[in-house]
Amino acid sequence: MAQDGHDKHPRYFLIFIWLAVLTAVEVGVAIPEYSVVLKAIILIGLACAKAYLVAAYFMHLKLEKRTLAAFVITPFLICVFLVIMLLPDITSDLRYDGLEKSQTEVVNTTDN
Amino acid sequence: MEEATTLDHSEDVYEPSLTPDSMGKLGMWIFLIGDTMSFGALLAAYAAIRAGAGVVGWVPPSDILGINLTAAMTFLLICSSVTMVKALESIQKGNVSRMCDFLGLTILGGVIFLGLQAYEWYHLIAHGLTLTGIPEHSISGDVISGSNLFGPTFYTITGFHGLHVTGGVIYLIVILRNAWSGRYTADFNHEVEIVGLYWHFVDLIWIMVFTFIYLL
Numbered sequence: 541m542a543q544d545g546h547d548k549h550p551r552y553f554l555i556f557i558w559l560a561v562l563t564a565v566e567v568g569v570a571i572p573e574y575s576v577v578l579k580a581i582i583l584i585g586l587a588c589a590k591a592y593l594v595a596a597y598f599m600h601l602k603l604e605k606r607t608l609a610a611f612v613i614t615p616f617l618i619c620v621f622l623v624i625m626l627l628p629d630i631t632s633d634l635r636y637d638g639l640e641k642s643q644t645e646v647v648n649t650t651d652n
Numbered sequence: 653m654e655e656a657t658t659l660d661h662s663e664d665v666y667e668p669s670l671t672p673d674s675m676g677k678l679g680m681w682i683f684l685i686g687d688t689m690s691f692g693a694l695l696a697a698y699a700a701i702r703a704g705a706g707v708v709g710w711v712p713p714s715d716i717l718g719i720n721l722t723a724a725m726t727f728l729l730i731c732s733s734v735t736m737v738k739a740l741e742s743i744q745k746g747n748v749s750r751m752c753d754f755l756g757l758t759i760l761g762g763v764i765f766l767g768l769q770a771y772e773w774y775h776l777i778a779h780g781l782t783l784t785g786i787p788e789h790s791i792s793g794d795v796i797s798g799s800n801l802f803g804p805t806f807y808t809i810t811g812f813h814g815l816h817v818t819g820g821v822i823y824l825i826v827i828l829r830n831a832w833s834g835r836y837t838a839d840f841n842h843e844v845e846i847v848g849l850y851w852h853f854v855d856l857i858w859i860m861v862f863t864f865i866y867l868l
Contacts, residue, residue: 563727563730566862567719576707583868594856598848599852599853608681611681616692622696623699623700626697
């Protein structure tokens with residue numbers, strides 16, 4: 541019975557400490573200037589870790605049926621797919637910068 | 653045809669039907685899954701717009717937005733999530749007054765969060781970050797003006813989240829009123845659990861918004 545109660549209520553204080561520490565690490569990692577890609581990977585990784593802690597322990601997803609976890613993970617995967625679908629848009633813009641870009645735009649408008 | 657008949661007359665239940673408790677919970681989960689897509693679409697659009705603007709076309713968010721204030725807001729939401737789980741834990745142990753205390757603290761956390769967001773918006777607008785404009789910004793002496801889309805994307809995403817917090821506060825107040833009138837007991841408390849799901853989701857979304865809008 542005691543074991544059951546313990547399972548149902550994980551040590552919330554420990555999760556709280558973890559979330560607070562990860563937030564502090566995030567801010568610490570974000571401030572200095574270095575590779576944008578590396579920073580993005582670290583920050584998104586930390587955010588996902590925090591999101592996992594909230595969903596698994598505060599929302600008790602860890603104690604629910606596995607099927608529910610599958611339901612919940614689906615929209616996150618679809619969101620990642622959404623970004624991938626938007627990638628062509630992003631990369632086609634990145635090829636031009638500054639003057640080159642405005643020239644291309646002018647050419648495009650005259651074509652139309 | 654034959655298969656369908658067998659299924660109709662089958663005595664063993666493949667999956668238990670939804671009880672009032674589990675139906676409410678599943679309903680909230682389905683809503684949250686849909687809401688994830690709303691925020692996901694907003695953040696994906698933000699990513700596309702920002703990457704399209706390039707490095708020089710987008711002012712680094714930390715130059716305009718206050719990271720320390722929003723880090724404090726993140727911490728505040730995490731705290732209010734903890735008080736929310738403590739409220740549920742209290743009622744599952746049958747302690748009504750303790751649950752009311754923790755629900756009250758959760759509401760307080762949400763209200764302070766909204767107050768801080770209003771304060772932040774007020775200052776940003778005063779400094780010239782509007783739906784159409786962006787404050788002038790200098791990188792190594794050269795005054796540049798980043799993409800005008802900084803404002804609209806920022807206010808849309810944080811505003812949509814703020815609306816969720818507002819809704820959550822109202823939802824929590826309704827639950828607290830029910831709790832005061834003695835509606836919940838150690839055996840009947842799924843409504844507290846469901847409001848908790850919503851509240852933790854709002855916290856989870858803020859973790860993402862904080863990372864993508866403020867830190868990156």
